[in-house]
Amino acid sequence: NQWAKSDMPLTQKTFFVCSCIREVWLLVLYVMDTCALASNTLDFWSIVTHILSDILSHHVLSCMEDQSLAVKIHDPVGYVWWVLVALCLLYSYSEDGRSNSMALLKPCWTFLQDHLLPSTLHQDVTEQQLRTYMSPYLFLVHHWPVAVDHIVLAWDHFHKHMSDSFHVVGRGIQEWLVEHPTPQQWVHHIKGLCSTADGRGHGGVATSYDHFLCSLASTLTRSHDPQYVWKQLRGRFYSKIHSKWLEGLGLTGVRNFISLLLVLAWSGDTAEISQKSVTHLSVLGLCAPKDKTTVLVWKGMLALLMVCEEKSVSFCSIVEKIGPSVSSMTQGFLSGSEDKQLCWEVICLLLDASLELLQGSGGVTMGSGLLLGSCLGNLITLLQGHELVRMLQCVEGVAMELCSQLDVLQRQGSVEVHQQSESARGYCRIFLQSCVPALLVKTKLPIPPPQLAASAAVVTSLACKCSSLSGINSSSLADALFEEYALRDTTVASLACSYICHMGGGADVTRQLLRQSEGVQWKVAHTWFRAVLQMHSTPSCVNTVQELSEVLIDLPAISTLLQSSDCHSRDSLSVLCALLSSMNTVFLATGDPHEAMSWRDKMATLLGDLLSYMEPALSGSAPGDSLKQCYCVASYLVELCPKVIYGKAQTARWCVLPQLVDRLFFPVHSTSKPIVQGVSVCTHLHLHQFLAGLLQLDPHEDGFIKRKVQRLFSQYFLACVQPKQPVAAGLSSNPFMLLLRPCMDHQEPSPEVCERLLHVLMIVTSGFLVLPQQPISLLPTIKFLRQVIDRIRSGSLLVRCLPVVLGSLLSCHLACEVCSHQSEPHGIRRLVMDILRMLLAAYKQYPDALPQDSLRPLLRDFIANNIKQFGGTVFKTLQLLSELHSYLVASVLQDACQLVERHEVRAGMAGGLRAAYEALVLQVKNMEASDR
DSSP states (O other), X not given: OHHHHOOSOTTTOOSOOSHHHHHHHHHHHHHHHXXXXXXSOOOHHHHHHHHHHHHHXXXXXXXXXXXXXXXXXXXXXXXXXXXXXXXXXXXXXOTTSOBOTTSOOOOOHHHIIIIIHHHHTOTTOOHHHHHHHHHHHHHHHHHSOOOSHHHHHHHHHHHHTTTOOOOOTTSOGGGGOOOOOOHHHHHHHHHHHHTOSSSOTTTTTSOHHHHHHHHHHHHHHHSSOHHHHHHHHHHHHHTTOOHHHHHTOOHHHHHHHHHHXXXXXXXXXXXXXXXXXXXXXXIIIISSOOSHHHHHHHHHHXXXXXXXXXXXXXXXXXXXXXXXXXXXXHHHHHTTOTTHHHHHHHHHHHHHHHHHHHHSTTOSOHHHHHHHHHHSTHHHHHOOHHHHHHHHHHHHHHHHHHHHHHHHHHHOOSHHHHHHHHHHHHHHHHHHHHHHHHHHHGGGOSSOOHHHHHHHHHHHHHHHHHTTSTTOOOHHHHHHHHIIIIIOTTSOHHHHHHHHHHHHTSOHHHHHHHTSOHHHHHHHHHHHHHHHHHSOSSHHHHHHHHHHHHHHHTSHHHHHHGXXXXXXXXXXXXXXHHHHHHHHHHXXXXXXXXXXXXXXXXXXXXXXXXXXXXXXXXXXXXXXXHHHHHHHHHHHHHHHOXXXXXXXXXXXXXXXXXXXXXXHHSOOOOSSSOOOTTHHHHHHHHHHHHHHHHHTTOTTTOHHHHHHHHHHHHHHHHHHHSOSSOGGGHHHHOHHHHHHHHHHSOSSOOHHHHHHHHHHHHHHHHHHSOSSSOHHHHHHHHHHHHHHHHHOOOHHHHHHHHHHHHHHHHHHHHHHHHSOTTTSOTTHHHHHHHHHHHHHHHHHHOGGGSOTTSSHHHHHHHHHHHHHHHTTHHHHHHHXXXXXXXXXXXXXHHHHHHHHHHHHHHHSOOHHHHHHHXXXXXXXXXXXXXXO
């Protein structure tokens, strides 16, 4: 009745419904066994197995005294398993009825092997039934003493059904899905099968084949001599495993067979079984790609290596055996064969397994190093796209794990650690020799993947750490990587920038590479400068350059230089301005020519081949924001340290100012090579900075600079001062107003700023207010002068401007007097008079700002140069000037009289000229009288 009414697993049913019934059974067991020892009668198990055999034969549970009490049993095999498990547990109780769960139960292997297992493993049994039967079987295997023959019987059954799915029909689609886990998951599953502590398996979830594997593992592990047990099983197992049988396995069969190999390797002689397994797996598709079976076989192979590692069994010889197979997969992928994707899946498995082996409990082993070394080499060199990214992720992970484990080894000191160090030395040697040459080649990629910099930085860190291990000359590898990725111009700026950022944020040994000498630090600064110049304005690039700026500031040579600056921002352009200003300050302060030249050499190191870096942007082959960045950086360079980058030796590396001016502001273009879009906007935005730098170089003394400044004015001045937009926006958009802005923002500007203003006014008046020309051509220049004079806050500076512009302004007014009314621009006379009014008003307020009579030669030259052509009109212009400053005009009357007399002698009677002169004299007298 208990058997019929319960749906519980057989190992959990019981017919001991109360302790009284169990005690009766215990009494019967011990009485019968005691009688069997005392006389020649059957013991308890003999009688029970006789009854159970009869049940298996007739499917009926009968009573010898009364056959009418016989019960028909629909599942006699299940019933017998249930009774056997329940009764065997009686042997866990002592004669006084106390339970001992650790007691070894008295076995009944003969009955199980001769009657029960054959009845269980017959051809027509279903998977559902077999699961039900195998659960108590596993329980008995775990609790009875170790035996072998029953395992052989089970193997005879399961090897014939190896390709079965072992799933129950009607359990849903999940029952029919064939799982293909990762190698690590596979090993975890096998460990679960082999570590079933109570012999109850996995309940209703595990398949009958899983129960068989559990029983096999239990048989091997519970024996006091597992190798002896395995020797008994080995021949019987291997005799049924041959090439024809292996080739007939389907995908599910291969998976089941590999699980068997993993259980044997975990529970038995790991070294021998793993070596034998390589031969079997080679037959299944380890050597050449076939189909999805190949991927599954490689998963099994790698899972086998993980088992070896956890069992502390060296697998170097196994890796050497499968080395040709790895090469075959690599060549299959690189050759682009039909199985390329299949080969790539296998390669990915190898990469993941290499990292998992390194992270496993076995630590650094030579076998895992050989496995990874067989995957690297040409693969990194030849891979591209997402395959390269996948490979680099593995390289980075392995290098990081190696660095971590080397740190642990260095903090410890024991025999085991020494042995680990030997393995670590071999692993690191293989790894570095495989990946470093390939990484050196990858810097030539036009668009390197982001993972390349991180991988190279971690490998560099590993090479630095390995230099402390004897037998590895890795310092040269670290120097080669650092030189190629951080310092070489051929490396893409973004790659070099990211690499140095990773180095700066890494361990002390990597940061030490950045600081090994002052020369290296300036080379790092050059890489940063190249990144600032070439990288785009995308958020990721901006963040990377900003991070590199923080690394740069921490370098001793740079931090010392920036101590005097007020730069607190980590923005790249702010750091650049602070660095250039500091270099300029130190350069100007030094009095030693040799020291000054050393600073120019540092500037040359910082800039490198500046024009070649800018050429892609200037030629239009780089994004538009690159052009703006080039102009911005070059403008700061010229404005902040012109004397450092210019000298008489224009062929020197540091003398880049002439080339910058010519290339950025005088680009050569033609119909076949039009000017790049955006150049005109950039020149307009940064012209004032270039002019500010050039004017610091004293154009009065340097003819070359003077010609460059005049050429810039000739080409850009009129285009910038033309009234194309409202005057209100002129101050912010006109580069020439921006150039003079320092003169306007301060009540007392510096002498350098004052000289800049006077020089600009001299160039403007001498170049754009020269007669003869139509007044309409003079109007833009007059408006510019009006804006400048109106915004100057320093009265003494206004007075100093007067000698520069006075003659040109008078000539401009004279031109308006002689031209026709229709051709005269509206308001031009008013603008000229406004300028003169402001300047002469300042002159009255600050008369000592100019030497006495310094303006008289200017007025005399104005009269002498124009009296012959314009006659008395000259004096009419001076009459207007006398209204503003009569004493100034009075000082030149005597000179004017002489010029009139000389002109009368040469030209004969000139009554009109004399009358105009006398009218001027009369007006001056009247103005002086009114002033009194």
